[in-house]
Amino acid sequence: MMACMTDTRTMNKQQTHAFKLQLLAQRDGMLAQLAALRGGTIGRAQASAEHFGNPEDPRAEMANARALEFALDAHETAALDQIDAALRRIDSGLYGDCIDCAAPIGMERLRATPQALRCIACQQGFEAA
Numbered sequence: 073m074m075a076c077m078t079d080t081r082t083m084n085k086q087q088t089h090a091f092k093l094q095l096l097a098q099r100d101g102m103l104a105q106l107a108a109l110r111g112g113t114i115g116r117a118q119a120s121a122e123h124f125g126n127p128e129d130p131r132a133e134m135a136n137a138r139a140l141e142f143a144l145d146a147h148e149t150a151a152l153d154q155i156d157a158a159l160r161r162i163d164s165g166l167y168g169d170c171i172d173c174a175a176p177i178g179m180e181r182l183r184a185t186p187q188a189l190r191c192i193a194c195q196q197g198f199e200a201a
Contacts, residue, residue: 083168083176091186092162098186099155106148158187170194 161167168177172194181188190198 087179088162088167091167091182092159094186095155095158095162099152099159102148102152102155154187157189172198 158167161169168182169175170177170191171189173191175191177188177191181192188195
């Protein structure tokens with residue numbers, strides 16, 4: 073991949089711990105928001121059935137609403153998966169290293185997107201592909 077133009081310092085345990093706390097807070101917030109939107113601990117499919125199972129609703133409207141519910145569920149699941157993957161990288165000692173070029177991901181990028189997998193150069197290359 074492309075050469076990375078990031079700082080060369082390695083991440084210390086204090087920095088890693090701060091990112092772990094940030095990721096855990098994001099995860100907890102997302103799970104709480106999902107629970108509130110779903111009306112508790114029910115899943116997205118069950119919430120969709122309850123919201124759009126009214127026999128008076130036109131079939132096309134119900135189908136569109138249900139498709140939207142499933143698309144949102146896929147997006148939310150992907151976001152949670154990214155957070156969980158970042159937490160696993162912290163535990164394994166690989167957090168903060170680009171998965172493509174192994175160079176350190178810039179601290180500013182990690183502060184903005186703590187679940188980032190790639191440095192900016194590699195991410196741009198990934199998105200262009």
